[in-house]
Amino acid sequence: MSLDLAACSDGELASLALGKRQAAYSEIMRRHQDSVFRLLRSLTGDGDAAIDLTQQTFIAAFNALARYDGERSFRAWIMKIAVNKARDWSRRRAVRRFFTFARPIEEGLDVVDPAPRSDVLLAGRRELARTMAAIAALPAGLKDVLVLRTIEGLSETETAQTLGISNKAVETRLYRARRKLEEKLRG
Template sequence: MTGPEDLQARAAAGDSRAFSQLMQGSKARLYRFVRRYVGDADEAYDLVQEAYAAAWLAIRRYDPARPFEAWLYRIAINKCRDWSRRRRVRRWLLSAGDLTTPEAMAVADGARDAGEALATAQALARLGQAIAALPPPLKEPLILTAIEERSQAETALMLGISVKTVETRVARARRRLADTLAGLEATD
């Protein structure tokens, strides 16, 4: 039986089977994290694939003394940040165009039909949108600790920040979410 340290060392040496085993053991958690980060299932799937591809290409730089999952999450977080930047640029470019053209009008807005969604589903959707709208320095530690149930120490390692910074950012994220959700309820 091979232990996780042996598997990590073999993967770091370029063993594709060991890397595949590490990937299988982490893919569900990584997908959930990325899905919550970007708010879109299809985009999350693509980003997870990009993260694994980037991890494999950089596997020789992986230090087996560090947890594989922390290293992998750093890569995935960077992929999510890149995705967010690209999305902002696309939004800006689209806003500069004529949105009254037939092509622009044919694009679905992705909004939920209020008639078919239950109140709880709407509340969850608002929460998901509020989380997705948080800036990355607040969103990342919040998702990792509150949703993924990672410890603050593990989150700090994944994000490359101190435990105290994780604690502070999570508290700020929760305050911002509470304010955002209270503002949304006031307008409903």
Template sequence: MSSGEATSDTDLAKLAATGDDRAFSELVRRHKDPLFRLLRRYAGNPDDAYEAVQEAFISAWSALDRYDASRPFGAWLRTIAINKARDRSRRAAVRRLIFSSKSVDDAQAMAVHDVSIAPEQILTDGEDARRLELAISRLPANLKEPLLLTAFDGNSQQAAADILRVSVKTIETRVARARKKLSEQLGGRLL
């Protein structure tokens, strides 16, 4: 393997598919932090995000022989990661349903917190940032995923459409709906 950054992700993936552990380690090094940030916002919990990142890399390693080199490796990896986050979210929802001791009528479970905050405060106040992350994590997956991929992960709408396998117009619509829901949840002053 040649020097790290000089080798493309696609070349590293091809090398890793032949069993080159160092090539895969380089892919992990390049993608672990952005993937963690994406899944941290998705899950709203760093522990769940960390585990989903690990699961995504394990799945990617075992699926390298199916990687399509015509697609960007990062997009392929994000697709796997989002699927892992979806799976974890579904399993958590089932666990909550089965093991929850609180009823739906529980006042604490139904309480709505006063989170009417200015966007500037969200960036500076740790508690408000946590509220934003929590609000994002509670969005339905079909709204959360396009928002995270575009607004937070820096992907273009086209790249997000490719990752989620939907049209660009669908991404545009879902991001707008996600922003509207977040704005409503956070007092109308966000996004």
């Protein structure tokens, strides 16, 4: 005995479709495809897009059929899916439109990059590493004064107080440290 699918409710058809009855899903599509298409054509204003979106809507509905509550209106459920597909289409279209009016990437190659070139950065890093190594190689008395005055920015008096030496000693050691550093960096 065959079942008259046309006499079944949408909920019954959904249950049958979940039970692998392809004819039941075909009947659901037959019942709702025209209204889904009309809705999508109204939302998109594009008949070709509406055809594609109708297909996408029914594919999505089939994939989500297990989540459909047979007690509720199938038409409302599938229309909600269709509205979501139309919204997705509109977002993608807006992105495509944005890139349509975007300038060609080749034009961006002429734009000056305010950041230093990588070779300049690399050379700067190498020079910094060389300078830090030269500072580290200074005798402790000279290195301490150089770091406190030049790198940390302490005043002569603050440096003298920190190291427990006179202001004149700070001045002399700073002079010697700079000369030694210059010699190491030159050589």
